[in-house]
Amino acid sequence: MVADDLVEANLMGYDSHGVMRLETYVDFALTGRVKSGSPLRIVKETPVTAIVDCGLNFGQVSAAQMVNIACAKAKQAGMAYIVAKNCCHVGRLGSYVQKVAELGMLGISTCNNRKIGHVVAPWGGREGRLGTNPLAFAAPTKGWPVVLDMSTSMIPEGKVNLAREERKSVPSGCIRDGVGNPTTDPNAFYGPPRGTILPFGSEYGYKGYGLSMLVEIMGGIMAGEDATVDQPGFNGFSLIAIDPEAFCGATLFTDLVDRLCAYQMSAAPAPGFNEVVVPGVYDFRMREKRLAEGIPVDDNVWNAVVGAARLVGITLQPDQL
Amino acid sequence: MVADDLVEANLMGYDSHGVMRLETYVDFALTGRVKSGSPLRIVKETPVTAIVDCGLNFGQVSAAQMVNIACAKAKQAGMAYIVAKNCCHVGRLGSYVQKVAELGMLGISTCNNRKIGHVVAPWGGREGRLGTNPLAFAAPTKGWPVVLDMSTSMIPEGKVNLAREERKSVPSGCIRDGVGNPTTDPNAFYGPPRGTILPFGSEYGYKGYGLSMLVEIMGGIMAGEDATVDQPGFNGFSLIAIDPEAFCGATLFTDLVDRLCAYQMSAAPAPGFNEVVVPGVYDFRMREKRLAEGIPVDDNVWNAVVGAARLVGITLQPDQL
Numbered sequence: 001m002v003a004d005d006l007v008e009a010n011l012m013g014y015d016s017h018g019v020m021r022l023e024t025y026v027d028f029a030l031t032g033r034v035k036s037g038s039p040l041r042i043v044k045e046t047p048v049t050a051i052v053d054c055g056l057n058f059g060q061v062s063a064a065q066m067v068n069i070a071c072a073k074a075k076q077a078g079m080a081y082i083v084a085k086n087c088c089h090v091g092r093l094g095s096y097v098q099k100v101a102e103l104g105m106l107g108i109s110t111c112n113n114r115k116i117g118h119v120v121a122p123w124g125g126r127e128g129r130l131g132t133n134p135l136a137f138a139a140p141t142k143g144w145p146v147v148l149d150m151s152t153s154m155i156p157e158g159k160v161n162l163a164r165e166e167r168k169s170v171p172s173g174c175i176r177d178g179v180g181n182p183t184t185d186p187n188a189f190y191g192p193p194r195g196t197i198l199p200f201g202s203e204y205g206y207k208g209y210g211l212s213m214l215v216e217i218m219g220g221i222m223a224g225e226d227a228t229v230d231q232p233g234f235n236g237f238s239l240i241a242i243d244p245e246a247f248c249g250a251t252l253f254t255d256l257v258d259r260l261c262a263y264q265m266s267a268a269p270a271p272g273f274n275e276v277v278v279p280g281v282y283d284f285r286m287r288e289k290r291l292a293e294g295i296p297v298d299d300n301v302w303n304a305v306v307g308a309a310r311l312v313g314i315t316l317q318p319d320q321l
Numbered sequence: 322m323v324a325d326d327l328v329e330a331n332l333m334g335y336d337s338h339g340v341m342r343l344e345t346y347v348d349f350a351l352t353g354r355v356k357s358g359s360p361l362r363i364v365k366e367t368p369v370t371a372i373v374d375c376g377l378n379f380g381q382v383s384a385a386q387m388v389n390i391a392c393a394k395a396k397q398a399g400m401a402y403i404v405a406k407n408c409c410h411v412g413r414l415g416s417y418v419q420k421v422a423e424l425g426m427l428g429i430s431t432c433n434n435r436k437i438g439h440v441v442a443p444w445g446g447r448e449g450r451l452g453t454n455p456l457a458f459a460a461p462t463k464g465w466p467v468v469l470d471m472s473t474s475m476i477p478e479g480k481v482n483l484a485r486e487e488r489k490s491v492p493s494g495c496i497r498d499g500v501g502n503p504t505t506d507p508n509a510f511y512g513p514p515r516g517t518i519l520p521f522g523s524e525y526g527y528k529g530y531g532l533s534m535l536v537e538i539m540g541g542i543m544a545g546e547d548a549t550v551d552q553p554g555f556n557g558f559s560l561i562a563i564d565p566e567a568f569c570g571a572t573l574f575t576d577l578v579d580r581l582c583a584y585q586m587s588a589a590p591a592p593g594f595n596e597v598v599v600p601g602v603y604d605f606r607m608r609e610k611r612l613a614e615g616i617p618v619d620d621n622v623w624n625a626v627v628g629a630a631r632l633v634g635i636t637l638q639p640d641q642l
Binding site: 044046047048049051077078079081083106108121122123124125126127128129130137139146148150154171176179180181200201202203204206207209210211213214216217218221222223224225226227228242244246247248249252253256257259260262263264265266267268269270271273275276277278279 | 365367368369370372398399400402404427429442443444445446447448449450451458460467469471475492497500501502521522523524525527528530531532534535537538539542543544545546547548549563565567568569570573574577578580581583584585586587588589590591592594596597598599600
């Protein structure tokens with residue numbers, strides 16, 4: 001399941017959530033930070049809600065089980081909202097809401113990060129108090145589902161790290177140095193003193209900050225997790241599934257989402273754009289391209305795969321790619 | 322109820338949703354576009370969901386009834402999600418989630434606009450296909466609730482209109498002219514040809530666009546409304562209420578939200594800021610100030626109040642302010 005999710009992330013173009021994670025995942029499993037195979041336990045539930053304890057199993061395994069629980073409840077009761085404790089890194093958030101949409105329902109998901117990952121400053125602050133806190137939703141259409149998968153910060157930390165490695169600058173308006181001044185220098189972010197990533201929205205960053213607070217509340221606090229204390233789990237994951245059968249009906253719902261999409265795409269493109277698409281289209285096109293042509297894997301990532309193999313006693317040669 | 326809501330919007334500093342709306346509201350009631358006193362009818366419901374038909378009553382009246390329905394269901398079942406048909410202008414969206422938070426629950430709300438209000442372009446487009454589509458949430462604390470009330474566009478149309486009246490420019494990156502080029506000239510927005518407001522997020526506007534699509538789906542489509550056809554209602558309003566008693570417990574929930582807020586506010590301020598606050602604090606401070614000092618009402622707004630009075634045969638003098 002984890003391998004499938006990593007490869008699927010690569011197929012969709014989310015290389016930062018793809019096989020480059022393998023070495024860390026294997027290391028975490030070997031050192032017990034991830035408890036592979038640990039059963040998921042329902043701590044508390046009603047017909048429409050649940051708190052589950054993921055037992056530090058791989059986040060992909062836990063989140064997939066949560067999708068099943070949420071969708072089963074939503075099919076019965078119209079909707080469901082499930083939150084996790086002790087959940088490890090779930091990977092690409094969009095994959096879970098996509099599964100909900102594939103069942104004809106609306107899926108909404110949030111994911112916070114434990115305290116050690118608080119690299120994002122609150123609006124007006126110069127110290128990290130939030131993770132990059134993504135939120136995602138997906139809705140069914142007759143073709144590809146609409147899928148939005150966005151962080152509530154300007155950029156992910158991975159981009160800052162990559163810029164440092166490549167000796168490049170970060171786009172302006174995304175990071176501050178350790179004393180709070182705007183910078184484009186990734187080294188000024190890493191300090192010391194440590195800098196911060198800004199909340200999404202540039203001069204309107206109070207909106208991204210507010211959305212990030214919502215992610216904390218939905219994905220962490222609702223499960224009883226204290227954001228100010230570092231947790232053994234990595235991600236506070238939450239999932240809402242809504243069955244349109246309880247509302248306007250599933251057939252009409254999908255028809256109307258289709259119409260909404262066609263209406264958006266009918267807008268004349270602005271200068272610099274060739275077309276208007278709906279959220280997710282670029283990702284699904286990338287998936288078709290990579291299914292046909294393969295996934296490009298650079299030397300660093302392949303070395304990480306070789307490193308992961310070595311950790312479990314398997315020797316891979318570079319030319320085995 | 323409508324008057325209370327308008328004054329409350331002014332108190333909170335949302336003058337664009339305050340008494341300046343009175344003249345339009347009275348006109349709408351007199352001409353039958355708003356059907357004052359029309360009963361709210363539940364079209365379809367389950368213990369956790371409902372579609373209601375607001376019958377074109379004042380949006381404030383309908384939305385307040387929906388808050389009661391959602392909160393009663395959530396207290397029984399753990400959560401609820403209610404959507405509206407034929408709902409008129411609901412005013413300040415934050416006021417409804419705030420009422421949910423005052424009952425110790427998490428409130429999330431969205432509000433779309435009918436087709437005639439599609440002044441916002443999809444990402445990469447130069448024709449309007451979306452409203453300014455706000456979303457809001459509120460969570461309880463021991464003091465003021467956390468309240469985020471944000472549009473998913475760069476700016477509201479009201480700001481463009483105001484800039485035109487005051488012969489000022491609009492901040493850069495917010496609007497395009499009728500052929501899709503960036504502009505700061507409000508006249509270039511009004512055309513003809515008509516321009517567009519950009520989705521929230523500047524060069525990352527695909528995020529605001531995606532959130533706006535979610536608002537369309539949650540606030541319009543789920544109720545069976547077709548976004549591509551102009552509706553008699555003004556706003557597709559939706560409300561989710563979540564009772565933390567079904568999750569970590571109400572007391573712990575409020576404690577943890579308090580801790581999250583204190584943690585954010587403990588961040589050292591960035592240059593140019595005196596403090597870090599949580600969403601809603603500036604609004605509640607404004608409310609205290611205006612309760613003490615009164616609400617400033619400029620001549621244009623007072624003239625609109627006088628005009629509204631005249632429409633129903635009441636003569637107000639300017640010095641009656």
